[in-house]
Amino acid sequence: MSEKQAEPEEQPQPSKKKHFKEQFEEEEVLLVFRKHPIVMRKGLIFGMLALLIGPLITLVITFAEPDNPPSMNFFLISLLVGFIVGVIIMFPFWVRWYFSVYIMTSHRFIQQTRSLLQINVVDLGLEQIQMINYQISGLEETMLGFGTIIVQTYVGDLIIRDVHHPARIQKKMVHILRELGVHPTQRPLTNED
Numbered sequence: 001m002s003e004k005q006a007e008p009e010e011q012p013q014p015s016k017k018k019h020f021k022e023q024f025e026e027e028e029v030l031l032v033f034r035k036h037p038i039v040m041r042k043g044l045i046f047g048m049l050a051l052l053i054g055p056l057i058t059l060v061i062t063f064a065e066p067d068n069p070p071s072m073n074f075f076l077i078s079l080l081v082g083f084i085v086g087v088i089i090m091f092p093f094w095v096r097w098y099f100s101v102y103i104m105t106s107h108r109f110i111q112q113t114r115s116l117l118q119i120n121v122v123d124l125g126l127e128q129i130q131m132i133n134y135q136i137s138g139l140e141e142t143m144l145g146f147g148t149i150i151v152q153t154y155v156g157d158l159i160i161r162d163v164h165h166p167a168r169i170q171k172k173m174v175h176i177l178r179e180l181g182v183h184p185t186q187r188p189l190t191n192e193d
Contacts, residue, residue: 020103020112022121030176031104035097036146036164043093047086054078092116102160104176109151111158126182128153132173134166149173 019029057078062069092115099114109129111122129151136147147166151158151173163169177183 020101020110022110022123023105024107026106027108028106029103030106031169031172033102033163033169034100035160035162036144037097038140038144038146039162040090040093040097043090047090050086050089051079051082053085054080054082102163104173106180109158109173111160122158124151124153124155124158126177126180128155129177129182130154132170132177134163134170136166 019032023029055075055078058070058075061074096113096115099112101112103110103112104126108126109124111120113120131152133150133152134147135150136142141147146162146164149160149163149166149170151160
């Protein structure tokens with residue numbers, strides 16, 4: 001009896017997992033970061049004020065009609081309505097923070113800023129980056145650990161405000177550039193050579 005040798009089937013190579021929609025096949029994501037959650041502070045303040053609306057209405061009615069105060073159910077429903085209004089107010093601020101991402105890949109640096117009605121994408125080749133600096137100024141930034149990263153390019157400066165731990169992020173970015181062989185003193189290749 002002769003047994004037929006089963007030939008191994010050629011299976012297609014699984015494609016690398018894409019971390020974002022615009023990622024190229026040969027591109028590897030090396031660093032992803034976003035802004036400090038402090039950028040949501042206005043939404044948080046307005047949301048907390050909305051949460052107080054229900055109890056304040058209950059308090060006003062209680063003092064306006066001391067003989068017929070509102071029931072506990074009225075208070076709880078007004079508190080729930082205030083909570084829902086607060087979440088609705090806070091939602092756009094959260095979306096703007098959560099969907100604003102900065103990505104450094106093996107080929108480029110990408111800034112994706114998204115809100116409910118706007119998408120903004122900045123795409124820089126790593127060879128265009130001349131220098132990466134950071135700045136922490138003021139008591140609030142020092143105490144809460146956020147600051148500004150300035151990416152200087154041949155085209156102009158890309159200023160990223162309210163970055164969480166800017167010193168660490170800047171150090172990682174510079175380290176990645178050095179590992180990839182991109183140095184600020186090098187100039188982009190031209191066709192004149």
